Every structure is written in C-alpha cells, then in structure tokens.
Amino acid sequence: MLEKKTDKPNQSVEEVFQEYGNMLYRIAFVMMKNAFDAEDVVQDTLIKYMEHVEKGKTFETEEHRKAWLIRVDVNLCKNRLRFYKNHPKIGVEQLSRYYEEKEDTRLMDSLLLLPANYREVLLLHYVEGYQGKEIAQMLKLSESAVRKRLERGREKLQELLEKTR
C-alpha cells in the first residue's frame, strides 16, 4: 500500500470518526457480536485517540493513523471478550437490523460463529481490504500465522455455511 504523508497530523476526533467510524464500528461489531458493545468500543477507541493526540503524539501517514485506530479497536474488543469470558451472561446480538436477505444474514451468522481470531483476520482482509503483511503488523502476528488463519477461517466459514443451510 502506498504510504501517503498525512497533511493533518492532528486530525480532530470528529474528523476521525467521520472517516473511520464505520470501519471501527464494523470491526467491533463482528468481534463483539452485538451493537451495544460495538458502540462502547468505538467510543473508547476515539477517547484513546484524543488522549494520544493530546500527549503530543502524531501520525506520519494516514495509513499509520488508520492502522493505529484498528489496533486499538481490536485490542479493546479483546479486553472486553476476556472480561466476558469470566462472566457467564453476555451481550446482545442484532444482525437482522442490517440485512433483509436471508442469505446475507446466514453468511454473517456463520462468520460470527467462528472464533474471534478467525473473525478478525477475515474481516480485515475481505471487508477492509488489508493484505496479510499489514494484518500481521496490526495484530502483532507473524505473516504465516495470518495466512494460516485466513485459510482455516475461510474453510471453517464454508463448512458452517453448509451446515446452517
């Protein structure tokens, strides 16, 4: 991906939300499987962004800013998932609000059935368009681990799609 030097090193939180809000929400929704946690995660990500900028830290490129936001978003989701692991009752799931077609709901339902480590790489690759190397940097994984998760995730997704038919 071409690294474009950012002309707004300290982009305001509103601008960041305008530009990346949908992406951050999408990632959080797929990770958390519900809209309420997704909103909270996006909110916390943006607060962290504000604090980061207030500390005088800047982003050299737009890609750097975007990757930083994704990493914070994913990490906050993981923290929350870890919390929920130890608490029997969790969230609320509302896929039907996004889809009218049964097939689309079935596809996303199958995606949400996958473990979080497959969900995150499949989403970043197929929906957000990142390459294996970039995902590896973002998630602090090896490239081969990302490739493996993509491959396995794709296979599992196909299997689950067949099973939920």
Place this chain on the structure above:
Amino acid sequence: MEERARSGKEMTQEKQNVLAEDLEKRLYAAGQRIVPDVSAKERIMVGVKSRKRNRRRLAPRIPAAVLAACLVLSTLCFVRMGFMGEDVMVYAATEEYGWQKLVEGERILLKKEPFDPYYYPYKCTFRLEVQGNYLYDRQFTTLRDDYIGERGGIIEWFVAPDRPEDAGRVMRGKLSLWIVNENRERLAALEVELTKEDGECYAELKRVWESEAYKNRKGRR
C-alpha cells in the same frame, strides 16, 4: 487417462476458486452494510465528548422514561400465555414430541442436534410464529461461549463445549424477543429461559408482554 484425471482436478480447483471468489464478494458486501445508525453515531460522539468510557453496557439502551413506562405497563399487563392467544408462538424442537409449543411455566427438554464437533458440538432449534406481517427484532442474552442466531423465524442455539470450571453448574440465560412494527417500535415481548444442566438443554417460557397498541391492533384483525 492421466490427462483426464488432471483436467478433472483442474476443474474442481477452478470450481473451488469460483466459490471462494463468490464468498469473498458476498462477505465484502455484507460486511460493508454493518454501519452505526444516526442515533448510534450521536451517542458515540456524546460519549466521546464527555469522555465516558468502559461502561460495559450489557443492557439495551432504553431511555429511563421509556424503561419506567415499560415497567409500569409490564406490571399492569403481564398476562398468562392464554392471553397472548395464537398471535405469537414459540415452538422448540424436542426429541420426544417433535416441535413442541412453549407454554408459560413449563420447562421442556430440548433436542440436541449434532452441529460442529469442535466449536459447537450441538444446537437446539426454536421456531417462531408471528401472525401478520410483523417485523421482529431480537435481544438475546447468551450463555458463556454459546451463540444464538435467528433467521426467517428459526432461532438456533449453538451450544459450545462445557468448560471444566463449569462442571456441575446450572447455567441460565434469558432469550428476549421483541415483536416490532414497521417503525421498529416495540409491540410485544417474549422471554424464554434457557438452561444447561447435567449436559442437557431446557427451555421455559417465562413471561410475555403486549403493548396497548399491539392489543388494539390484534383486536382490529
């Protein structure tokens, strides 16, 4: 002969590539549709500005006034299943009786269908029947690593393997389902308690609620 086998193999590979490509396109299109609505965007920005974080909001966001009104209404209007009549019905798949209608206060043993040996060894299925052309939204509370999904009136409870630390524990979760109108206003609610006990899965209809608007609409039909 060898050439034919090779060409067959190539064709299978080609077919798989087409399938994978189709899946990627569909995944992209479906993923892009997940966006926060206007009210969610407003809530996020208000939260960011006030720097409120980590609220662990586990309950649906219902304004306090609406919640209070619902509580009053529910106290006044909670009714036996009979009142709900034949308008909203939930059936569960059972081993013994096939599809069995859930009746308030009756706990029934669910049929466990094998699903995925690793992540979700089995699933339990519910069928929802809503008379008329209502849209419905749902709010599901899940149990531990389980997942509950709904499509076209079928609700599936995918049951994850038990964790060692949960041995001997009775796990309970409540599945709430709201019937909404075209404007997504809440008209009626169902609550089904899901229980995992000694490796078995049970469901019990706990309570139902109908709004005045829903009752009036029903009366007119």
